[in-house]
Amino acid sequence: MATVTAAINHLLASGRFKEALAVVKGLRNGAVYGVKIRAPHALVMTFLFREGSFFDKIRSIAMMTYQHSRNLATFVFTYKLLTALMKWLESQKKQYHSFIAAFIGGYLVFGQNNPVNKQINMYLLSRILFGMVNLGVKKNVIKKPKTDVFPWFAALVWGIVLWQFEYHREVLQPSLQSSMTYLYDDSNVWHNLRDFLIYNK
Template structure:
């Protein structure tokens, strides 16, 4: 059996299986802890049905990540074959494979997977993609446009004339400022939407915000009750 693991003939299939396995493990660990906390903190009722929903959510999340891993890796293997795009177009192969995988798993077109979970994962990725895209655009702009900046001595200096440490420090400064404005705008909009039309927010976010912020009508008999002991 060990010979199968070292046989190059089986390597593509083993990589797909391994990727799917990692998706199951990661999705299971992530969703189990999240679903367990949500069910224990924000939901009421008999314990057994709530634990059952935790297991179901864990299974759904793991199946989503595993399915995408299988489809994506299989599509990459096919597309990088010389019959199609070839190895030299590997970045394009991965982009198309990602689109194919998301069409089947995340888009809801086939209604094969839990819509709430695929929605959450896609929104999570979207925020990371936007941040990464902003950094790429900034790097390209600094490299191509070569803007000038004023140093501590008040002298104008081009970006290309900065040393590596200065370039890194400048980009980190821009990243930090961009993040500040992004965070301010994001949370301003979240709190506004929660007050204006909360039903449009994702359910777990809405439940957590209700638990944290809607305390106007809460009453406490003593400090133990206040602190939840």
């Protein structure tokens, strides 16, 4: 066993097969990161907002964590494999390789319409919108504002989301609906000091 471990360590330290080994390490990192991100989030959200028995909640947490971890691992594996193949075919790395590989991986892995994928895609959408604005400023396509526009951004985001919640809440994600119901609807309901201060309702 020690000989096998030494041989593997020697291979890893040698730098040979770096692209192929990076694909395998990407699979591993995707799986681990998926668990780290999803398990705590699912635990908190499930026990705060989901109905059902204790074992139903644990099963739901395990399923969401597995799905997030598997999807992220599969995507990283697919992305790194495709970019490595395109680099090998063209003898050099090109910018469009990233887009094509991620486009294919996104369609295959995150294209299935389910709650976990919806949440991940929505999370990324907000980040890339921010990124595109910053890229526009960096490339001088957008003029850099002379004052901080973040307060106006915050005002617009919160104005739109509360208007949607109050008048068109069915268009919002179920998890966001649950959070906002707790904050804005449930705070209108009480019967005595107990459900006013100690319990929600």
